[in-house]
Amino acid sequence: MDEDRWTERLAKFFVQSERVPLGPGEDCVHLKEIPGREMVVSIDAHREGVHFTLEFLNLRDVGHRSLALALSDLASVGAVPLTYLINLEVPPSLTLNDTVEIYNGFRDLNQEYCISPSGGNLTRGERLALTIVVLGEVEAGKGLLRSQAQEGDVLVVTGDLGRSAAGLHLLQNPELRRSLGSSIADPLIDKFRNPWPRIKDMEYILQLARVHAAIDITDGLGKDLYRMARRSDVEIVVHEEKLPLHEALLEFTRRTHADATEFALASGEELEVAFTLSPEEYRKIENLRVPVTVIGEVRPGFAPGVLLKRRSGQEIPVGHLGYDHLGA
16 A cells, blocks of 8 residues: 555544644645744654553554653643644554554544644654654743742642553563552553643643743653753752652552652653742642642752752752663
């Protein structure tokens, strides 16, 4: 089956809208602008053997995770998605029906945020790979940055931390998974297989409070906060006893004699958002339906960095904890 036939089959996933009037079949996507709004764009790559393996994920999982991770960048800047573009590299072992299954993985996110793909590229490759460009918009001048954390801010995180890494560990160790049982294993594996960006939660928060800086947790809380600290030229302190930990993670680490705090600091692809704001602004959102937790504060320091304040009071650097894409 030739490329045009593949494109025609996948075109059913493309939906035109008032803001995105032209879709597949054209050389470029056309977007209609709205005065007072500005466009934000991000790109994310997902390669088999680097970012995922088909040993633990099916093709629908791959589609969902790749789009969710790309959309999480929009959540971190307070933007709402408009559309996205896909560069799909297909190995010879995958059929057109397999490719359709990847696109089926986008459907839940498409419905949640009223979006669809509007263009892209299709090519052969040695391994399955998706590169997704997401386009969103935010009120002009209101987009969040990593570089605006201020001395005296509280550090807040959405949701809970650590489950994604624990879920991957269980997929890699099926005997341990069986011994723990579904009540413990399922919530951990689900966070890894089916993560969701915090777009609507951040949209709601920003309607009520003025956030100074934000970053999404995709490489690990420690490493991502270190990036915020360096960009903002501040020191960030995380309090160990305040980290939001799911009951399944606590039971998993208890039974495996692992460190729940380390899982929370190093787990990547959580798709939670860490943000800073003044204590006064936080009081506007602390009793809302959005799951948020104060886990630390921002303070001046001789050198930018991230410290974990242990329950004992000892402070240790943790900015190295997380995934390094180019590390050894």
